[in-house]
Amino acid sequence: MKQVLQNCTICPRKCGIDRTKSAGYCGASDKIEVSKVMLHHWEEPCISGTGKNRGSGAVFFTHCPLGCVYCQNRDISRRSCAGTVYTVCGLAEVFLGLQRDGAFNINLVSPTQYTPQIIEAVRIAKSEGLTLPVVWNTGGYELPETVELLRGTVDVFLTDFKYASPETAKLYSAAEDYPATAAQSLAKMYELTGACEFDDAGMMTRGIIVRHLILPGHRADSAAVLRKIAETVPVENIRLSLMAQYTPEFLPEDPVEKYKKIRRRITSFEYSAVLDESERLGFEGYSQERTSATKKYTPDF
Template sequence: MQLPNHCRLCPRACGADRAAGKPGFCGADDRLMVARAALHHWEEPCLSGDPQDVRGSGTVFFSGCPLRCCYCQNFPISQEGVGKAISAERLAEIFLRLQHDGARNLNLVTATQYLPWVICALDFAKQHGLTLPVVYNTGGYETVETVRALAPYVDVWLTDFKYASPDLAARFSAAPDYPMVAEQALRQMLTQTGVPLYDREGFLYRGVIVRHLALPGCVADSKQVLQILARLQLEIGISFVPSLMSQFTPFYKAAEHGLGRRITTYEYRQVIEEAIRLGLTHGYMQEKSSAREEYTPPFDLEGV
C-alpha cells in the first residue's frame, strides 16, 4: 500500500504530501479514519430493505470529504474530523464482521480519500471470504481515473448528482467544476458497471443508483439535473436507478447560504413531474415527510 505524496485521488488534485502526514483539502492525512461501521436501514429499499429488515446495508462511514457542502447532514465526520484511526487490516476485519452480521451488501460511504487503504482491505477481505456486493456511496465528485481503478472492486455505484449549475456548486459545495466532473464520472460508472441487476429477493447486486437531493429554492436546477441524467441515459444506452430525495434538512451552515428551510410540497412535486416527463420513473421518490433527522446515524464510533 503506497500513500500519495502528491495527492490526486479526487478532482481537487490538491497535491498534499499525505505520506508525510500533510492533510489534503478533504482533511485526510496519513491515517485511515473511520467514524462508524454498522448495519444501516435507511438506504434505498433495493440496498437495505424496508426499515424493519433486520439485516440492512453494511455501512462504513469514512471521515473527511472532498466536497464542502454547507448543508451536509454528516458534517461531524465530513467537516469536523470525527473518527478513529485504524489500520487497513482492521478495516478488512470490519468488512468481514458486517458480512457475518448479515449485511446484504458492503456500503462504503465517502471513501475515495482513503483509496489505498480501501483497496488493500478489500483484497484482504476477499481472500478471506468476503462475497458481499460492494456499494460505493459517493457525492459524485470523482475522477474518471478513480472510477476506473475501482472497476474490479465496486458492484454498485450509489452516487449523487447534486447540481447542474456551476454557480450553485460553488456556492453550496465549493466546487464550481462539480457538474462537469460528476457527468464524466457518471458516464464512466454506467459504462463499466452496466444495467441494474437484482437478485431473487429484489436486492440490487450490480448497477448504478443516481441520487438527487432537491434543495429549497432550486427547482430550476433540479430540473436541469434531471435533463442531464435523461440525456446521459439515452446517449449511453445503459439504464440506472433514479432516486429523488425530499429529505433536505437545514443542517450545518445551510442557513448561512440561503438554505434555511425545508423544501415545500409544491417544489418537490415540480421535480417529480419533470422526472415523469423525462421518463425517469423506474426508481425511487420520497414522501415529503422524509425530511427527518433520523436519517443521520450517531457517529459514536460504533463498530470501529
Template sequence: MQLPEHCTLCPRRCGANRAAGRTGYCGAGDTLLAARAALHHWEEPCLSGDPNAATGSGTVFFTGCTLQCCYCQNYKISQQGLGKPLTAERLAEIFMELQQKGAKNLNLVTATQWLPWVTQALDAARRNGLTLPVAYNTGGYETVETVKALAGYVDIWLADYKYASPALAKELSAAQDYPQVAHAAIRQMLLQTGAPVYDADGYLQKGVIVRHLALPGHSDDSLAVLQRLADLRQETGVSFVPSLMSQFTPFYRAA
C-alpha cells in the same frame, strides 16, 4: 501500500504529500479514519431492504470529504474530523464482521480519500471469504481515473448528482466544476458497471443508483439535473436507478 506523495485521488488534485503526513483538502492524512460501521436500514430499499428486518446495508462511514456542502447532515464526520484510526487489516476485519451480521452489501461512504487502504482491505477480505456486492457511496465528485481504478472492486455505484449549475455548486459545495466532473464520472460508472441486476429477493447486485437531493428554492436546478440524467441514459444506452430525495434539513452552516 503506497500513500500519495502528490495526492490526485479526487478532482481537487491538491497535491498533498500524504506519505509525509500532510493532510489534503479533504482532511485526510497518513492514518485511515472512520466514524461508524453498522447495518444501515435507511438506504434505498434495493440496498437496505425492509427497515424492520434484522439485515441491512453494511455501511462504513469514512472521515473527511472532497466536497464542502454547507448543508451536510454528517458534517461532524465529513468536515470536523470525527473518526477513529484504523489499519487496512482492521478495516478488512470490519468488512467480514458486517457480512457475518447479515449485511446484504458493503456500503462505503465517502471513501475516495482513503482509496489505498480501502482497496487493500477489500483484497484481504475477499481472500478471507467476502462475497458481498460492494456499493460505493459518493457525492459524485470523482475523477474518471478513480472510477476506472475501482473496476473489479465496486459492483454498485451510489452516486449523487447534486447540481447542474456551476454557480450553485460553488456557493453550496465549494466546487464550481462539480456539474461537468460529476457528469463525466457517472457516465464512466454506467459504462463500466452496466444495467442494474437484482437477486431473487430484489436486492441490487450490480448497477448504478443516481441520487439527487431537491433543495429549497432551487427547483429549476433540480429539473436541469433530471434532464442531464435523461441525457446520460441516452448517451450511454445504460439504464440506472434514479433516486429523487426530498429530505433536505438545514444542518451545519445551512442551519
C-alpha cells in the same frame, strides 16, 4: 499506495499534498479514519432491504472532498473531525464482520479520499471470504480515472448528482467543476457496471443508483440535473433516488444572506415539479416523501 498518497490527486481537488506529512483539502491524512460502522436500515430498499434484522453494511469514512455547506453528516465530514484509525487489514476485517452480521452488502460511505486503501482492503477481504456486493456511496465528485481504479472492486455505485449549475456548485460546495465532473464520472461508472441487476429478493447486485437531493429555491437546477443524467446514461438502465429530506438545520448561521435561499425546507410544489420532470424523462426508482425532512434519518455519530 504510499506514492499515490505522497502526491494526492485522487479527487478533483487535486491537492498534490503529501498525506504522509499533512492532511489535504478533504482533511484526510494517510491514515484510514472511520466514524461509524453499522447495519443501515434507511438506504434505498434495494440496498438496505425491508426486513427488520438486516441492513446495509455501512462504513462511514471520516472527512470528505466536497464539504457542502448544508451537509447532514458534518459531524464526520469536516476537516476538523477525527475518526477511529484502521489499518488496511483492520478495514478488511470490518467488512468480513459486517458479512457475518448479515449485511446485504458492504456500503462504503464517503470513501473517495481512501480509494487506494479501500481497494486493497476489499481485495484482502475477498481473499478471506467476502462475497457481498460492494457499494460505493459517494457525493459524485469523482475523477473518471479514480472511478476506473474501482473496476473489479465495486459492484454498485450509489452516487449523488447534486448540481447542474456551476454557480450553485460553487456557492454551496466550493466546486464550480462539480456538474461537468459528476457527468464524466457517471459515464465512467456506467461503463463499469452496465445496467442494474438484482437478486431474487430484489436486492441490487450490480448497477447505479443516482441520488439527487432537491434544494429549496432550486427546482430549475434539479430539473437540469435530471436532464443531464438522462443525456449521460440510459435512464431505463439505472435507478433514480429523489431525495426530499433537505433540512437547513445543518447550515452554518453565518453568513445569513449568502445561504438565505436554502434556509427553509422544500415545498410540496417544488417536490412535485421535480418528480414530474423525472417521470417525464422516464426514470424509475425511488422518491422520498417530504415528511422525511427530519434529523431522524441522520445516523447518530
